[in-house]
Amino acid sequence: MTYIEQLQKKHITVLGLGVTGQGIVRFLLSHGINPKVVDSRPVPPCADWLNHNAPDCEAVFGNLADAALAQTDLIIISPGIPLFEQSVAQAIAKGVEVIGDIELFARLNTRPVIAVTGSNGKSTVVSLATEVLKAAGLKVGLGGNIGTSVLSILDDEHDVYVLELSSFQLETTHSLACLSAMILNITEDHMDRYPDFQAYIKAKQRIYQHVEHIVFNAEDQHTFAEHGQGSSVSLTEGDYHLMKVAHEPYFAYKQTPLLPVSSLAMVGKHNQFNALAVLALLAPMQLPTSAFVTALGAFRGLPHRCQLVADVAGVRYFNDSKATNVGSTVAAIESLASTKRNIILIAGGDAKGADLTPLKAPLNAHCKALFCFGQDGEQFMPLLRNSHRVNNLKEAVIAAKSIATIGDIVLLAPACASIDMYPNYMARGDEFVQLVEEHTLV
Incomplete structure (x- = not known):
C-alpha cells in the first residue's frame, strides 16, 4: 500500500489556511482526499478559495477548542502555528500525529x-x-x-x-x-x-x-x-x-x-x-x-536584500528590508562597510523580543548616523550617539538625505519585522524605493 493510499484511509485535518495550508489542501484534493480544514482566524486568507474549490471539505474557523483536533488521525499543520498551542499540544498528548507539509x-x-x-x-x-x-x-x-x-x-x-x-x-x-x-x-x-x-x-x-x-x-x-x-x-x-x-x-x-x-x-x-x-x-x-x-x-540578487536602489550625487541607497532580525542587519552593515564611518542606517519596527545590543559594535564602527522608527524604534536609540527618532520611513529618508555626503551609504536594514506598520517586508521595501525616487532623484 502506497503512502497516498494510507492517507486516503485516514481522517486528516489541515490546520492553518494561509499559503501553506492552501497548498496542502490543494494537494490532498488532487489525490481524492477531502480534509477537515481548521483555522483560528474567523476569516482566514484562503477562505473564499476553499469555499469555491472544496465545498465538500468541513471547515472550522475561529476558536481551535471547537475544532476537535484530538479526534483526528493526522494533523498537517502550517508553520506559523506552534506545537505548544494548547489545542495542538492536547491532540499530541492524545496520540495524534502532527506533521508539516515538508514532512x-x-x-x-x-x-x-x-x-x-x-x-x-x-x-x-x-x-x-x-x-x-x-x-x-x-x-x-x-x-x-x-x-x-x-x-x-x-x-x-x-x-x-x-x-x-x-x-x-x-x-x-x-x-x-x-x-x-x-x-x-x-x-x-x-x-x-x-x-x-x-x-x-x-x-x-x-x-x-x-x-x-x-x-x-x-x-x-x-x-x-x-x-x-x-x-x-x-x-x-x-x-x-x-x-x-x-x-x-x-x-x-x-x-x-x-x-x-x-x-x-x-x-x-x-x-x-x-x-x-x-x-x-x-x-x-x-x-x-x-x-x-x-x-x-x-544572478543579480533578490529584491529587498541589499538591493542597490540608486546612486545620487555620490550617495548610494540600499534596500535591505528583508533584514528582519539583528543578525541580518549586522551582516548588511559589515558587508557594505569601508574604512570610513559612512553608513546612515534606517532601522526599526517589531523587534520580536530580540536583544538589540549586538548591533552596538558594528553601528559604532561603521555608521555615522541612525534613524529609527516603528513600534520598537526607541530601543535603538542608546546604540549609537548620533541616533534620531522619526515617526515613519518618509521622515527617515528625508533626514538621511539631508546629512548624506559624497561616498555615504543610506541603508534600510530594519533588524525588525514590518508587521507593526506594513503588511510585509516587501511593502516596506517598496515604500523605501519609492521614497528614494521621490525625494532624492530631484
Missing part, C-alpha cells in the same frame, strides 16, 4: 534534495543554487519557505529539489533525506516563539537529521553538526574560502582555486559567502564549472 513531501519524494536553513541569506542561496543547476541543464523544483509550497512542485519532472526551510518548518520534519544541507548561520530571532536561543538552535539543527553531505559555517559554531563531518564555508578559514591568485581573489576549495570572485555579479562580502555556500552545497552534483560561471554572472 509530507519527504515521505513521498524520490528525488535528490538540496536544503538550506539559517537566520539570514536563505533565499539568496537557494535561488542562486537553483540558477546554477538550471545552467547545468537540470530541471529544478524550488520551494519551501521562499514562498512556493513544496507539495505544488512535487512531481516526476524534476531532477532535483532545492528547499529553503525555516525553523518553524523543521519543527515538524522528521524524515527529510537530503543529498546536501546547510545551516548558513544562526543569530537570535523569533524569540517570541522559542523559550530561549538554544531551542531555536535545536530547531535549525533538525535539517541535519538525514544528510549525505553536511555543509556548515566555519565561523558559527551553532551551525556545526553534532554528529558527522562535513564541508565548512568561510571567507577566510573554511574548506570553501577565498584566496589570491596573481593578486586576484578567487573562490577556492582547500587552496585549489575554482573561479574568480569577479565572476559574481552580486556585491558585498555576504554574497561572496553565499556563493561559497552554493559551491559547497552543489559539490556532490559534480556540475561543470561553466554552470557556476554562467549563473553567478547572471
Whole structure:
C-alpha cells in the first residue's frame, strides 16, 4: 500500500489556511482526499478559495477548542502555528500525529534534495543554487519557505529539489533525506516563539537529521553538526574560502582555486559567502564549472536584500528590508562597510523580543548616523550617539538625505519585522524605493 493510499484511509485535518495550508489542501484534493480544514482566524486568507474549490471539505474557523483536533488521525499543520498551542499540544498528548507539509513531501519524494536553513541569506542561496543547476541543464523544483509550497512542485519532472526551510518548518520534519544541507548561520530571532536561543538552535539543527553531505559555517559554531563531518564555508578559514591568485581573489576549495570572485555579479562580502555556500552545497552534483560561471554572472540578487536602489550625487541607497532580525542587519552593515564611518542606517519596527545590543559594535564602527522608527524604534536609540527618532520611513529618508555626503551609504536594514506598520517586508521595501525616487532623484 502506497503512502497516498494510507492517507486516503485516514481522517486528516489541515490546520492553518494561509499559503501553506492552501497548498496542502490543494494537494490532498488532487489525490481524492477531502480534509477537515481548521483555522483560528474567523476569516482566514484562503477562505473564499476553499469555499469555491472544496465545498465538500468541513471547515472550522475561529476558536481551535471547537475544532476537535484530538479526534483526528493526522494533523498537517502550517508553520506559523506552534506545537505548544494548547489545542495542538492536547491532540499530541492524545496520540495524534502532527506533521508539516515538508514532512509530507519527504515521505513521498524520490528525488535528490538540496536544503538550506539559517537566520539570514536563505533565499539568496537557494535561488542562486537553483540558477546554477538550471545552467547545468537540470530541471529544478524550488520551494519551501521562499514562498512556493513544496507539495505544488512535487512531481516526476524534476531532477532535483532545492528547499529553503525555516525553523518553524523543521519543527515538524522528521524524515527529510537530503543529498546536501546547510545551516548558513544562526543569530537570535523569533524569540517570541522559542523559550530561549538554544531551542531555536535545536530547531535549525533538525535539517541535519538525514544528510549525505553536511555543509556548515566555519565561523558559527551553532551551525556545526553534532554528529558527522562535513564541508565548512568561510571567507577566510573554511574548506570553501577565498584566496589570491596573481593578486586576484578567487573562490577556492582547500587552496585549489575554482573561479574568480569577479565572476559574481552580486556585491558585498555576504554574497561572496553565499556563493561559497552554493559551491559547497552543489559539490556532490559534480556540475561543470561553466554552470557556476554562467549563473553567478547572471544572478543579480533578490529584491529587498541589499538591493542597490540608486546612486545620487555620490550617495548610494540600499534596500535591505528583508533584514528582519539583528543578525541580518549586522551582516548588511559589515558587508557594505569601508574604512570610513559612512553608513546612515534606517532601522526599526517589531523587534520580536530580540536583544538589540549586538548591533552596538558594528553601528559604532561603521555608521555615522541612525534613524529609527516603528513600534520598537526607541530601543535603538542608546546604540549609537548620533541616533534620531522619526515617526515613519518618509521622515527617515528625508533626514538621511539631508546629512548624506559624497561616498555615504543610506541603508534600510530594519533588524525588525514590518508587521507593526506594513503588511510585509516587501511593502516596506517598496515604500523605501519609492521614497528614494521621490525625494532624492530631484
